[in-house]
Amino acid sequence: MIVLDIISWALIVSGAFFSIVGGIGIIRFPEFFSRLHGGGITDTMGAALILLGLMFQSPNSLVAIKLVMILFFLLVTSPSSCHALSNSALAQGHWPELDTTRKSKNK
Amino acid sequence: MIYIDIIILTLLAVTAVTVARIRDLWAAVMFTGIYSFIGASWMLLLDAPDVAFTEAAVGAGISTVLMLGTLALTNKAEKPSTSVPVVPFLVVLGTGAALVYGTLDMPHFGDPEAPVHQHPNPSFVERSQPDMHGLPNVVTAVLASYRGYDTLGETAVIFTAGIGVLIILRRDKRTAPDEHSSDEVVT
Amino acid sequence: MMFIVAAISILITMCLALIRAMLGPTVFDRVLALNMFGTKTVLLICAICFLTDRTDFLDLALLYSLMNFIGMVALLRFSHYTSFGEEVS
Numbered sequence: 001m002i003v004l005d006i007i008s009w010a011l012i013v014s015g016a017f018f019s020i021v022g023g024i025g026i027i028r029f030p031e032f033f034s035r036l037h038g039g040g041i042t043d044t045m046g047a048a049l050i051l052l053g054l055m056f057q058s059p060n061s062l063v064a065i066k067l068v069m070i071l072f073f074l075l076v077t078s079p080s081s082c083h084a085l086s087n088s089a090l091a092q093g094h095w096p097e098l099d100t101t102r103k104s105k106n107k
Numbered sequence: 108m109i110y111i112d113i114i115i116l117t118l119l120a121v122t123a124v125t126v127a128r129i130r131d132l133w134a135a136v137m138f139t140g141i142y143s144f145i146g147a148s149w150m151l152l153l154d155a156p157d158v159a160f161t162e163a164a165v166g167a168g169i170s171t172v173l174m175l176g177t178l179a180l181t182n183k184a185e186k187p188s189t190s191v192p193v194v195p196f197l198v199v200l201g202t203g204a205a206l207v208y209g210t211l212d213m214p215h216f217g218d219p220e221a222p223v224h225q226h227p228n229p230s231f232v233e234r235s236q237p238d239m240h241g242l243p244n245v246v247t248a249v250l251a252s253y254r255g256y257d258t259l260g261e262t263a264v265i266f267t268a269g270i271g272v273l274i275i276l277r278r279d280k281r282t283a284p285d286e287h288s289s290d291e292v293v294t
Numbered sequence: 295m296m297f298i299v300a301a302i303s304i305l306i307t308m309c310l311a312l313i314r315a316m317l318g319p320t321v322f323d324r325v326l327a328l329n330m331f332g333t334k335t336v337l338l339i340c341a342i343c344f345l346t347d348r349t350d351f352l353d354l355a356l357l358y359s360l361m362n363f364i365g366m367v368a369l370l371r372f373s374h375y376t377s378f379g380e381e382v383s
Contacts, residue, residue: 005296008296009296012296012297012299012300013299016299016300016303017303019304019306019334019337020303020307022330023306023309023311024310026314026326026327026330027313027314032320032326033321035314035326036326042307042330042334043329043330044335046307047336047337050300050304050341051337051340052301054340054341057296059349063352064347065355066352067352067355069357070336070340070352073332073359073360074336074359076312077363078329078333078362078363079360080363081324081329081362081363084320084366084367084370085326085366085370086331088322089320089322094322095358104326108345110302111305115305116306118305119333122312125316133321136326137315137324137325137369138315140365141312141331142330144331147335148335148339148342151339151351151354152346154346154348156350159354160353160357162353163357163358163361164357167358168364168365171365172364172365175369176372198361200323218308263378285342
């Protein structure tokens with residue numbers, strides 16, 4: 001089906017674009033709290049678009065249901081880990097650089 | 108497909124070198140977890156899902172947690188080495204060269220004429236369909252039924268190792284007199 | 295063809311996350327890179343399943359997303375160098 005192929009192509013290419021953008025962001029940003037944005041983009045937009053694109057190519061419905069479950073687990077656990085990570089960083093005294101009222105433990 | 112193989116193997120090599128060279132032990136444990144992730148993807152490319160399952164559960168989950176528990180009891184950074192170890196380097200180089208020379212004689216990957224596929228492997232594949240009442244996975248049939256004693260020994264060894272590790276990593280009340288009592292609820 | 299594009303882009307992102315894990319001055323940068331690496335491995339396994347046309351391997355991706363979460367929570371619980379069962383304060 002040519003329509004399904006076009007839809008899958010569009011979704012997978014945009015998911016790949018967001019993944020690479022998140023990867024470049026995690027390298028180029030100057031400090032830890034800015035790099036969390038790169039991780040967040042990859043975990044949600046990149047994963048969701050690529051998995052949606054793969055769902056349209058599944059041969060039977062069991063594969064599509066498994067992909068939905070994988071997407072659900074990824075969307076629940078990955079941002080929770082990032083949130084716990086930033087909580088842990090704040091508890092140890094690292095503040096964002098743009099927060100001028102508090103002094104950060106960073107260099 | 109060959110490009111994916113090359114990239115994954117390169118990532119494996121880079122991660123292994125990083126684990127050996129990094130000084131901070133915390134980061135070394137994390138890189139061991141990354142190594143297990145890449146290793147499971149590589150095993151999936153080699154068409155071995157059972158081994159990939161085991162690598163995922165053991166390498167990325169249990170092993171990382173146990174190593175972190177060990178790190179909580181010991182130093183956080185490796186002591187810097189003072190001299191260049193020449194003799195161990197030569198020994199490792201010689202052993203590695205001998206092993207690589209030994210693999211040149213092995214049959215090709217998946218060769219049907221290899222000795223391991225001649226006996227008793229065809230009888231396993233033929234007998235597993237009527238014996239196991241339709242179970243499609245021959246690897247599980249060999250592990251659990253035709254070579255069941257090996258699996259029993261393996262389970263006993265791993266159970267003993269797990270109990271030993273848990274005993275070592277347990278919090279000892281005699282060495283920490285100012286800790287909370289054990290019946291406090293941990294949130 | 296589209297699966298090859300997806301797999302190559304996921305591998306490029308994995309390389310970038312590995313660079314950040316090697317560079318990162320604080321430990322939190324490394325943990326963030328590890329989290330991203332785990333998510334990308336799950337996606338790579340799904341793409342490889344569709345590439346080699348064996349869709350039974352999707353259970354492995356499901357297991358991996360759970361293992362990633364457990365590993366991350368264990369790391370963060372030990373980040374204050376406490377032992378098992380103590381509170382992170």
